Amino acid sequence: MDVDLLRPGTVPISPDTILWFEFLLNPSLLQKHLSKSFPDPSPTDLIIKFMTINSDQKETEPKTIDVESNDVKSNGTNKWTHRNLALKILSLKVAAYLKWDLDVLEKKLPLPIQLTLLQDLFYITADVAVEIPTIPEFFMETASDQLLFTLVLYYRWHLRAIICRALSNKQPKQQLLHIPGTQESTYVPPGIVDDIIRKLETHIPNSVSALNDILQMIDIKPKVLSFDTFQMLTEDSTEIKQNWENMYLVNIDEFKCQIHYDLAMFHLLREDYQEAKRHIKQAKELYSNFNPAEKLMYCKVQKEFLDGCCLACEVPLEEVTLSLTQRLHASIKDQYTNILQILQADNIFREIPQVYRDNLELDVQGGLVNRKFVVARDLLLQIECLNLVRKILDDSIILGDYITEIKAAGTKGLDVLFWALDNVLDKATIMDKKRISRYFLYLVNTADIEGLASKLFNNSSYASLFDEAELTILQQATISDEVEIPDLLLHNDWGIPSVSFIQKARIEVFELEQKLIESYDSHVIHETLILLDGKHRMKPLYHVNGCWELPIPLQSVVMTLPRGFLQDYSYVLLAKSRELVTSKNFDGAIELLKVLDKELQEHVKSGGSLIFKLCKLVSWECLLVEIWKCFQAWPTTSVCDVQSMIVRSKQCLGALQASDQLIPRQEVIEYCTVFLLNIAEWEYLTSLEKRWNYTEFAAAISSVCQDIVKYKGTRKFPRDAWDMILTAFGPTRDQSQKRSSSGSNSGSSSSSRDVAASIALTLTRLREPMVLTVVISLLARLRNILRDESSLELHTQYLSLWPAGVPNANSYNIRHIGELLFQLLTQALKYYPCNVPWLRLMGDLNFVLNYYESAMRYYLEAIMIASDLFSQPIPRTQIDDLVYRRMIKCCAHLQCYTQAAVLCQFLEEVDYSLAFKMAASDQKSCVAADAMDAYYHCIWDTTILEYLIQLHTKRGEHHRKQLAIKVIGLLELNSNNNEEIQREAANIRKAKFLRALAKQYVY
Template sequence: MEDPLKPKPVPLAAETVLWFEFLLDPHKITQHLQCKNPEPSAVELIMQFISMTPDSANASTVATPGSDLQNLGGANATTPATSAALNVQQQRPAEVGLQLSRKQLALKILELKVATWLKWDLDVLEKSLPVVMQLSLLRDLCTISYGRTVTIPFASDFDFKIAATGNERAARFALTIYHRMLLRMQLIKDSALKAVRSLMYQTVDQVQQFLETPTQPSIEYLEQLCASANNKQFYVFHYDSFVTLDCDHMSATQNYDMMRLITPNELRAQLHYELAHYYLHTKQYMLARESAAACNSNLQALPEGGTLFFCHIRPAELEGLLQACGISAHQQTLLERFHQSLLNNYADIVPILRLDNRAREIPLVSRRNVELDIEGAISTGLLKETRLLLLQVAALNVVRTIFEWGNIFGNVEYFEKYHDMDCMPPIVEAMQDALTHCGIAQRSALKHFLIDCVLHQQQEPQQQDQCRQLLLSAKEMGIFSTEELLDLDEQLLQSTQSALGNSLATLNDWICHSKSKLTALNLNAFYNICSAAVTRVEVAALERQLITCTTANSVRILLVKLCGTAPGKPLWAINPSWDVPQPLKSLIMAMPVSFLQDFSYVLLGKARELAARGNYIDAVSMLSVLKSETQRQELAGSAQIMCKLITWEILHIQITQCLEEWHQKPLDLAALGGRCKQCLGALQAGESVMPRMEILESCAIMLLNLTDFPALIYLDKRAAPLEFPLSFASTFIEMEKMKGPKKACRDAWELMLSMFLNIPKRSAASLPAGSGTNSPLLAFLQRVRHQMVFGLAISMLGKMHNILKDDPNHDLNCEYMQLWPVTLTNPNSYSLRSVCETLQWLLSEALSHYPQTISWLKMKGDLELAIGNNESAMRCYVNALVTGTDYCTLPLQRNVVDDYVIRKMIRCAANLGCHMQATVLCQFLEEIDYGIVFKNLSEKSSNFTDAMDAYYSCIWDTTLLEFIVNLHAKRGEHSRKLEAISMMGTLELNANNNEEIKRESAMVRKSRFLRALAKQYLL
């Protein structure tokens, strides 16, 4: 009884035809090729016929396609002389002809018949056939055409005589194809040799002989063929020229009378096209240009709509060739001419820009860049042109700006930059040239631009002549109506009135456009109102400058000016946002009302504001000036205290700058550490003047980041902001003294643990920075920079997570975790959620400073998996693997990733529905768990990124591939099964390979899989 579970063969599609059917019924091939989408295709048929051709048993000198060019010419093989190649002669019938079996001959005729169906389009054959098969096809063509056995490449003493079964027309065609392929192969020489590296050494050597054959005889042959095309006819094979063998037709003679005669123009067009490509490849640009031009002229001479049998030139490729040679038949666009002008020292740049004002094709930013480049080149002497060229380019750009952006400030820069030149005629000429190609919107833009120009020029006494000239030009353009011209004349008349003698306001700024006339009394009252308003405007302008300035000298000058205006309020109260620390504020408010009081308060407030914005240099500069101001001899008492407080404020800003720019190391860290010790020394000595607690905390954290732990342990631990840096420093010192498994100092552990008690105040304070709370823990962690301090804090939070979570499947692992206790008293009193959120934020912060710390990446992945973020966890694991292999360039080591991490990655992939990824990851285990493998393979992938057959090239375990083949067979997935079988058949997966080859194969596939994961999860 037949086993119902036994896999059954999948039937082929109804339209699929096997290769041997054409051998049994040769007439069937014509019907097959005439199908719309034949299966197999014409190229696949050629490959099948070549690969199935049997070796010759009659003579060892016969080279067959199936033997992969086993009997090519010797090592010294070269192409024959061109003159001998052109003068082919008919051989006497008595000489020996083909020595092929009937199956060999039948297959060769079929393959040549299919190639003729493709019209011997070498582009198609080159893209679809391997190099070895291309040479096999060429050899078979020469063998049939000459009527005797031919080897490729031709030997130096090759006899070009034709046997009785050959033909002169066919031999000439075959010889032309031979020399064409010889030149074409030079263009893909490197890739062709690389493609045959996996074949036998003898095959590689023979292909290399063909590629190293001298090309000069081929060039001479093709050129002479082009020259003699008018005198000597050229024929190409027709589909019916090849007569297939069958039982009723025993003769092997081909029907050469059916060959088609082509025109000399078609022949020369194709040959010159390939010669031009070869000349370009060998950098013979003059010859390439001549050949490309000859190709184009012969192609243009062909009748339109005619059928071509030999020429296969694509119009787009020909245009690319002509452009590469600089003789394109297409008219250049303005943008192309523009770039060409840039390469030729701005030749014809003015006519190009003038045409672009009509077409508006060149981007305006490119035109502006050219204007600046010309200006720079003329000023440095690199361009030997007068400034007239720059003036013309600028004027044309102004007109283009009118159309692009409108008339807003379009003329200001032009008239100010070129006021010393006759700048009006170029811009008038540019507008007149563009006017005839403008629409309604563009004419309106030009009109408004002219009005602005006329009014602007009228206000300048030295430019009134230009104004009149521009007004006459505007009238001649014919874009203004009579009413508009009258209104423009009236505005010009009003603008000639005398201006008010005030530095900030003129009469032109207060023109009354009403038709009523002002009396002298009204005008005087109007003047007094304006004067008072101008005074207030000046004061407001000075105050605005004081608020925005960033230098101490500017503050000094502006304060002096404001003091002269008799302000009604203290100058330090101008900006309510200026905030001064309390000790300094008390000292400043105790000063008598003076310039020093305002100057000190403003500088302190602005320095604090600049530091908050990240402008540390200007902030320190302001405080340094104020410190110098307080050190003058005439000041004493509170000034000395103020100087010391300012010194600590400067230190605080520099510490903040150092923490913000930690990896750039902008400051002298050793000197900064010494100043931090001096500042903390004031606390230890109990001086009367103490730094602010915020400054003391910053100094302690800075010393902790500099790993200067002994300087911290003797400080007063009762100050709450210093608890964290002091407890961390004590922990590091005890870690250095530890012997054996002794536990570290409990102060840091208990202090950190107290932040996560289930009390509303504490739990709110333990949230990450994004929550907006003022947690002392986060205030400390946000300023941690050293890798060791990050590691210690992460280890404590990770240990708390493991104890509170109490789930071995979601334990976190990290350095220093063995230092902390394994149990907690009353764990329900602590918030696991707060611990997770704080640890997640801290890992992200630490990785932002040290992104290549593999242990933190793996720990972040473990935490994301414990939370339930499978994709984020997978991203962290993949990042760790990619980092550990130096971006997939080094082998994956066990110290980078172990079975524990791999199993977590397998769990993540399975949770995401990527079961094939989980299957491939099982190979990374020390011992493959086939139970997990078979379970994942039996699952249906629910993720579009997990295509099953996309990862076959990443599998190196043959047992796994065998199971996949069996699985596809059960499902009836024939194409996938064949793909898996082809992977099993690769040489590097052979079971008989030594261990070194197996390790290399696994390493290559591991790297390939890691790159695929990186593209999915990291990009």
């Protein structure tokens, strides 16, 4: 079991354990603890603990402390309790022990705790309570030594906090800190961190200006607060008295070097390179004056980072030997100066990663092809040969067209290859020479490079690489190279006149059609169609690709256009936009539709009503694609112009209700309606004429949402939504059924099927949280009524809004409704995974379907979110006894009886009979011994432990009996603690147990 070194009354206490309040009673213990080789808890963990105790626990002692009056005058509104102030001083003493090293504090402390620590420092040194980043205006020329130190530390931290946030790729994960030996975590939600950073951003100019002013101060003598500066309070203390004489003086150059470096890093982040260069240059000059043998007291700049900043800002470094990799990058930056010498040296030392050399080769090749720069004629071939040599020596797999390039260069290619090899041959090892000879033999046998074999055989340096058998092979290859080939075989001019190849028209048309199918560029499509327009095609354009299909309303209008370029252009762009939509390339689809709309606008005057009609249809298609894009990116709606889409959707639905206008096709109407529903345009939807199933259902749901927002769920709502669901999923009825409240005849079988289909489609497209909540509660209520079993009811928000019964309940398909609810919940949790009521409902749904392991997972996820990762008490308003009882039943069905027994304690009133039953059912535990130990230590109810002792005694289970006795002994040991501490201990045990369950069922 883990030992919490800082919280009493939770674990067996070791003689070496120091409890947090002992640091208050005996101040000498802090330095003794921190001076250990590996103090556990670490210094930063101590700071977190002192501050969280300070903020989380209620202060019981009424004693307050007045601040000293010999410094800055206090505002008189802040009175700290004795213990709170003592804990603040303890935190500051630990920070002083760490030499105020911001590198350590930024890495180990969450951002809010860093901020609080600085606020406490202001309070102690300046006797003023501040709310960072809004701090009073201080005059640094007249500020005391301790206040000047605090101001500089704050301004440096301010800039560094901005840098850390900008450079951090996994900031939310870094904010989850676990203190060794404890069971709780200090979790900072990303939103809080972002809010702090936003506030800090507004005050950046003040910190930059202040640090620059400090650098200009001439008579400054900086001092640093030491560990002994801070004086602990005693039980008789009535005021704060710090020993400012215990501050130590630091070198002014060291002080300014650190400030210059921090400013340079900030300006680099903001891409203000001139200011960054100025500061890094001065930091480098100051740093060069330091004695390397002496340990710096204030400056924490590392030479490697300083040199890196100098390189980034083009500040020259004296007497620095650059590595080959650095020289390579410098050469690339300097238009490939001395690049060949660098590669030759690397073939000997082999320092540069191969990927850099491959990229160099590709960059030069691309630059020459695109004519971006001019280099020596043979530079690319020389680089390729040097890279080939490096790969031969590394015994790497050789990919690329090296041999093709060498053969294409003729004798020049061989000369360059041997030039590249000559540089390394003298310094090559035996293994290197073996690899070179093996590769040359491979080339002689397979590559057929003219003159290679003779060049190897006649050069003594290379001939020495081969043995006698290999030399024989080279000699035979040399003879083959010298055999004369008849001139007739070297030329294709045999006196036969050449016949030019004449392409047939059908082949040309086919190639243009293929180009049309492959391209999604509107300009290329335009040019291709113009070329095709002059050809004699055998089949219509819309038969070119079988995948080009348009909705019937669109296709009928396009095919009514006069045969020609405009008809083909409209058909292809519409079809290709739909192709792009299927691949989720919504931006490309919208671009094609806008190009078509622009083209049609130019023909509106001359094309008459048909072109105008197609323009309207294309604009609606563009709106539909934008809605799809919005739904795809949900819940992020910033990728779309939502306000424009709202206006256009309303215009589209307005055209539907105006009988004298062109009517949008049904899919467009459905998506416009559900889009307005998701954007919370509920008032508009309720005013629509309810002639269509999809608008009627959207209006009914909108009415419910409006009333919830207005009346907070305290009144019954209109039955329209309820009646539509019953009509959609109820039994088929005859024509004589009564009309719904909207006046439409919803009784026919076909109408019922239409309503069911439209509602099912609408449900899959819902995104807005309130809308989802209403529909989920409606389906959950209907399922509860149809199941009619109180022990298997689903629980969620707003269930009481709906009726308590339905006629002819046996005629409904409860399985269909359950599947629809499951699908809707899955969809809702995809967009809002932290919704506790939905997670609980998903747990309930799995529970009633007998999926007990999945139910446990969702219940635990709901508890994790409700308790902020088990760091806060679980709110009873969200997780009540019913959830715990269902978790107990899940554990029982999964034969995890020990877990079920422990969960019985979570009930408002412990169910001892159920706990005893679960404990007795555990005949043979399948839980590992260490896990059993952990579970027993999570029991805080002595009655359950006493029963376990009797049970294990009766069964002869000695290990479990001793374990239960040990745990009950610990509880009795801590029985003298007050009620608050006992409650806190129970909460810790709860969190530990739930964390263990989460590891089993969630992670």
